[in-house]
Amino acid sequence: MAQQEQFASSGDAWGRVKSRLRAELGEDVFASWFRGVELERLDEGCVHLTVATRFLRNWLRSHYYDFVLRLLRSEWAEVERVEFRVRQPHFGNEQPKELLRQKPMAMPTLEEAPPLPMPLRTGYGGFEGSPLDPRLTFATFLVGASNRLSHAAAQEVAGAFSTPQQLFNPLFVHGSVGLGKTHLLHAISWDVKQRKPEAQVLYLTAERFMSGFVQALRARDALAFKEKLRKIDILLIDDMEFLQGPTIQQEFCHTLNSLIDGGRQVVVAADRAPTQLDKLDMRMRSRLGGGLVAEIGVMDYELRHKILSKRAAEACSETRGLAISDTVLAFLAERLTESGRELEGAIHRLRASYQLTDEPVTIEVAEQIVRDLMRGAEPRRVRIDDILRTVSKHYGVNRGDLLSGRRNRSIVRPRQIGMYLAKLLTSRSLPEIGRRFGNRDHTTVLHAIRKIEQLMNDDNQLREEIELLKRLLRD
Template identity: 55%
Template structure:
């Protein structure tokens, strides 16, 4: 369309608005274009305005060219668009002109929506809320070991940063299996940043979804976004539960805006961004552009320290509760899954001691912890599963593992797979050899002995083998 419609420039803008809604969908339109108003057209420039600086920056960066193209289709004398932030008087005028095609008004208002978003600390009533924080989860109560030292240092760096300091790792993504301390580390960071007088928002992925959907229904999405972007640190826990294309897109927009603005984002999930199924590819890519760290399995020394802290806490309430050092060491060796199982172990020892009057000995611990041990007994594992998971971990194909190739990048995965086959299955050496391309049992024996010796001195290899075991036994 090359001529301005008879209804004038406002009519052309209404047509542009309709096309924006049709092209980008109702949710995106409400989120980004509902506050966009036409001020005037002069010298081939359509002057548009928005209520906030953030909207101006975002629309200029992501949508200005498309808006200009649509406007040129509807009004021949419009060659480009200019976007500014309008004053309070201009906002009233824009509202009265009704130049944007918006959904029919509803009774809900931002004031009605705000009480649902009362802050965790019950501060200003119009401030965006977060998920509840546990005051016990601080850096002081977080026990640091070899498996979590790097993630702890990165989180501590975020907490110690001053306003205006350059952001080094953004976003910081921490992933771990359940019970290894990722929520503790996130909440500790949130507490420390808040204590330093900086603005922080801690949300679970589910809470983010709930608040965003509620904002859309209440037509307060713009206020929701502005509050999100007014913070210094955004903390998102359990990212794997972020579902829905629209919600993921809006989270991606929020993430981009915060990163572009130099604000820190800290995220946790149960797996690295590249393995988050059901999450938008662009969002995964942006997350992977930061720093991703894993909280590894708790080593025996750290498990013993955790047990010591839990036992001391129990003894504060039950003064007669005392666990000998040899029982602590035994329990730390026995319970290897995660910190929650360690909590369960202390509770069982306490129950047997206080309810039956039994002295805490190794024999008593064996009885008290029997059910926990059963939970982590190896399940039946197939050799085919071992080959598949080992191949994926080392980024080779299963065919490579079964082949006769002797390059180092194939030999090591093959030996590890044979070692795990001997460790986790009841298959004989000849049977394992047949499953690995018809190899002789002596080849399997050599591989098993080789890896068995290496894990005693090579900590990195030991960590890899333990990780593969957990993947196969979970």
């Protein structure tokens, strides 16, 4: 009986924890991640929670562990750690043997755990902003040549927003879909709240701004709506290109002027520069372009490879047995050129494929899985110039070295591979290939082809490299 009363008391405490989760994270996030979490038991300083799926278990461990632990300690001071477990369907009492053999995943210590995420919604005076993703911070934003200016400007704004005179106000970030605009706006929001928790930060999509304004008009509360917006410290508007309607645009322009004139920071993101937002009136375009306009350009190969490497490392660390070679990553970095979301989606697909089929991730598997992401690429006829350029880039040697008489191993092997690919992918004769590779004899070309074929029989890594080069050249 005492045990039943103790569990009932624990259930009440867990109910209070869930209420705080809902209040601090917002209804959307709570419904997505915490609605189905159940308290199993509390013993020896550990709270055991159960969830419905492995994915949910892993997500809560990696993203909300410290956050949940803090709230649990507000109810049970003696709690030292949290254990998330996948509960079994309630159709029988016997647990599968596989579950019994599983070892519990080691929990991160308090020192190792990531910084505590703040509430996922910003707002002011009862006006609720759009949700913020705790993963989108400056620490997780990867910098390359295409986004260096916008990243530096965003960091400057976050660090100096409370100064008497902001350097970049408004900051206008623009670029195509999936290049990191939203990431930067979220990162600014997190950074400002971390530096100054009492700051009134409001992050809104243009759609949410329009919805809030329309609701205020219907409730005949437009004046209060305007006053709330004009008293915040920093306003961040995403997807500015979707702001429509003359009345809404006029109100936003008044709000923008009021905030900037009052020394408050404004950050705006859109898919085009202010001068190209034809649906906005001239006054608003002029004011938006009056601060710093920073473009996020198309990602180059180095940045794409960096993003893929980071996402792959995260996936492999969270999925036992998963391995994604650099050859596969190089192939994806060459072929997927549209956006960061496309790159992240490719890694998610490879991870899911491995979990479902238990097959190693090879170039063939990768190409099959992400084929629809690459359907825009048209096959083309391979030329020897293409081969020389691709081999030079892949092995980091100069084209002149490939055509020279140098006999260094670092030059000879790429040269032989180039000759092999020229014979395999073009209709050129051996003498012609020899001429294009530095006026070499056709017997030299034949020797190179046979040498590479022999090496491929014994060297899996070389075989993978040549397969990668073939696919890059054909596509």
